[in-house]
Amino acid sequence: DADVTQTPRNRITKTGKRIMLECSQTKGHDRMYWYRQDPGLGLQLIYYSFDVKDINKGEISDGYSVSRQAQAKFSLSLESAIPNQTALYFCATSVGPGEQFFGPGTRLTVL
Amino acid sequence: GEDVEQSLFLSVREGDSSVINCTYTDSSSTYLYWYKQEPGAGLQLLTYIFSNMDMKQDQRLTVLLNKKDKHLSLRIADTQTGDSAIYFCAEVEGTALIFGKGTTLSVSS
Numbered sequence: 454d455a456d457v458t459q460t461p462r463n464r465i466t467k468t469g470k471r472i473m474l475e476c477s478q479t480k481g482h483d484r485m486y487w488y489r490q491d492p493g494l495g496l497q498l499i500y501y502s503f504d505v506k507d508i509n510k511g512e513i514s515d516g517y518s519v520s521r522q523a524q525a526k527f528s529l530s531l532e533s534a535i536p537n538q539t540a541l542y543f544c545a546t547s548v549g550p551g552e553q554f555f556g557p558g559t560r561l562t563v564l
Numbered sequence: 565g566e567d568v569e570q571s572l573f574l575s576v577r578e579g580d581s582s583v584i585n586c587t588y589t590d591s592s593s594t595y596l597y598w599y600k601q602e603p604g605a606g607l608q609l610l611t612y613i614f615s616n617m618d619m620k621q622d623q624r625l626t627v628l629l630n631k632k633d634k635h636l637s638l639r640i641a642d643t644q645t646g647d648s649a650i651y652f653c654a655e656v657e658g659t660a661l662i663f664g665k666g667t668t669l670s671v672s673s
């Protein structure tokens with residue numbers, strides 16, 4: 454079984470809809486991250502969490518919110534989706550900042 | 565701030581060596597990383613180098629570090645079609661891992 458899972462793997466939605474992307478991990482790591490990947494732009498950090506009570510904004514947090522429900526679960530919400538949020542979203546976990554373990558990604562399309 | 569810089573594309577023939585270059589920003593970075601992203605998958609850590617090393621070799625992979633120029637390279641010997649992927653260099657900045665934009669390696673047979 455995969456150590457880091459993401460649901461859904463693909464989602465198509467309409468402008469203005471609320472969307473939640475979920476991430477679960479079995480690695481027992483405290484640190485969890487949400488990234489966005491756009492072609493040619495690499496990975497941009499949206500939010501990160503060092504434990505259940507420690508949530509931090511990344512470089513592109515506007516339009517997104519997160520919830521750390523447990524050590525193993527970290528969800529990303531788009532309160533009112535817009536087309537320029539169409540991207541590939543990755544969750545990752547780690548012990549320290551360097552070696553991160555990534556989920557398979559969620560491909561989100563906002564029409 | 566400054567970016568971690570990589571060229572975007574590299575095309576090689578099967579059996580040749582591939583060299584992917586990266587310029588990083590923080591001369592005090594303790595570790596520098598190479599991640600690989602295969603099509604349709606998330607990133608996986610490929611290798612890393614500690615900043616007090618000039619070179620690290622791991623089977624077909626050789627990492628070279630030039631701290632003076634803040635230059636990192638990844639050499640893949642005997643490149644195979646299965647090496648086709650996007651390769652990201654990354655450095656730790658504070659509590660975050662900063663990625664370059666990725667180099668797409670295309671291997672033709």
